[in-house]
Each structure stands twice: as C-alpha cells, then as structure tokens.
Amino acid sequence: MRLVAEGLSCRRGARLLFEGLDLDLPAGRALVVTGPNGTGKSSLLRLLAGLASPAAGTVRLEGAAEPDDFGTEVHYLGHLDAQKASLTARESLGFWRAMLGRPALTVEDALETVGLGGLGGLPVAVLSAGQKRRLALARLLVAERPLWLLDEPTTALDASAQLLFAGLARAHVNRGGLIVAATHAPLDLGPSDTLDLGARRPLNPVAA
Ligand SMILES: Nc1ncnc2c1ncn2[C@@H]1O[C@H](COP(=O)(O)OP(=O)(O)OP(=O)(O)O)[C@@H](O)[C@H]1O
Numbered sequence: 146m147r148l149v150a151e152g153l154s155c156r157r158g159a160r161l162l163f164e165g166l167d168l169d170l171p172a173g174r175a176l177v178v179t180g181p182n183g184t185g186k187s188s189l190l191r192l193l194a195g196l197a198s199p200a201a202g203t204v205r206l207e208g209a210a211e212p213d214d215f216g217t218e219v220h221y222l223g224h225l226d227a228q229k230a231s232l233t234a235r236e237s238l239g240f241w242r243a244m245l246g247r248p249a250l251t252v253e254d255a256l257e258t259v260g261l262g263g264l265g266g267l268p269v270a271v272l273s274a275g276q277k278r279r280l281a282l283a284r285l286l287v288a289e290r291p292l293w294l295l296d297e298p299t300t301a302l303d304a305s306a307q308l309l310f311a312g313l314a315r316a317h318v319n320r321g322g323l324i325v326a327a328t329h330a331p332l333d334l335g336p337s338d339t340l341d342l343g344a345r346r347p348l349n350p351v352a353a
Pocket residue numbers: 157158159162180181182183184185186187188189327
C-alpha cells in the first residue's frame with residue numbers, strides 16, 4: 146500500500162496555505178508533519194482523510210480496494226477525541242469497534258493497552274484530558290485500518306503515555322502500516338520522514 150498525493154494545494158478562506166505539494170509514503174513508513182501554528186498541518190490531514198477537498202491536486206491510496214476513495218482504510222484522530230461524553234469509556238469504544246468494522250483488539254484489551262483498564266465503566270465526561278486522549282488512541286486499536294492520520298496525537302498525554310503511544314505507532318509501522326502525524330512535539334515513529342510546512346508555505350494571500 147502507498148499513499149500518494151500529487152500537486153496538492155490547500156486554500157482556507159482567502160489564504161493559500163500550500164501549493165504543489167507531492168507526497169509518496171510507502172507501507173511501513175511514517176510522515177511527521179511540522180510547522181508553526183496556522184501553516185496548514187491540520188488542513189493537510191483533513192485533505193488526506195477526505196474530510197475536505199483540495200483546491201488542486203489528487204490523493205490516492207495505491208493498493209486499496211478504492212484508491213481514490215479510501216476512507217474505510219483510514220483512522221483519523223483529530224484534535225477532538227470523538228467520544229460521546231454520556232457513554233462509558235467501554236460503551237464508547239464498543240460503539241467505534243462496531244461502527245468501524247474489521248475488528249482488531251477487544252474493547253477490554255484496548256482499554257488495558259492504553260492504561261484505562263478498570264476505568265471502562267466511567268462516563269467519558271468524567272475522564273481527565275489525558276485519559277480521554279488515551280481513549281481516543283484506543284480507537285486506533287479496536288479496528289484494523291492501514292493508514293493512521295493523527296493530529297497532535299500526544300496532546301495531554303503524560304510522559305509514560307507518550308512512550309506508550311510511540312510504541313503503538315512504531316508497532317503499526319513495523320506491521321506495514323502508514324502514519325501521517327502532525328505535531329509540535331518530537332515523535333519517534335520508527336522509519337519516518339519529516340515535512341516542514343512552515344518552510345514551504347506560500348506567504349501571499351490569494352483573492353477569494
Ligand atoms: N474553515 C476555515 N475557514 C477559514 N480559514 C480557516 C478555516 N479552517 C482553518 N483556517 C485557517 O487555515 C490556517 C491553517 O489552519 P490549520 O488548523 O490547518 O493549521 P495548523 O498548522 O494545524 O495549526 P496549529 O499548529 O495551530 O494546530 C489557519 O490560518 C486557520 O485560521
């Protein structure tokens with residue numbers, strides 16, 4: 146499997162955030178996207194996830210059943226944790242496991258893996274910020290998806306959870322998975338490249 150983007154341009158409102166961006170990410174490799182606030186890291190992830198359309202260019206996942214419409218091959222972890230506050234952690238993860246299909250770890254094993262064993266009966270609303278982020282990471286483990294698109298995955302995680310995340314991410318890459326992660330923090334994801342959007346963005350606004 147291979148994630149290929151060609152000639153990607155991204156426009157938000159009147160601003161052209163980047164243009165002419167090419168990516169070629171093979172299976173078993175990660176891409177770490179860096180750059181100052183507002184340079185378009187989240188916007189790039191949303192384009193790759195198919196949640197927004199590029200102003201120009203194409204994205205495909207070679208080797209997927211539908212290379213040009215590959216949403217079912219993707220785990221997208223955004224800034225928000227995508228967990229319903231009124232459900233328990235166990236119910237929320239169970240919902241995602243049933244919803245996403247292609248089951249991997251059981252809910253209990255995923256909770257255990259991210260250090261939330263014993264907290265599965267608590268409503269998501271009462272979990273701490275770091276515990277919510279751990280629960281969001283557990284979503285990556287309950288369903289098999291080759292491409293992980295992660296926006297600031299270590300936000301709110303303590304040092305041990307950051308190490309835990311790095312281990313999970315490296316294991317995914319070692320299994321032949323692909324990861325694109327936007328971050329301000331150093332991430333060790335195993336075999337990886339870095340894309341600095343700050344170094345390449347166009348600085349001139351374009352007319353809307
Ligand atoms: N819906 C929108 N309409 C207009 N502008 C937007 C919209 N969404 C984002 N932007 C702008 O696009 C730019 C890039 O935002 P984006 O969230 O992609 O940056 P980022 O590199 O992820 O930033 P950060 O490091 O702060 O998370 C910002 O200037 C932002 O204000």
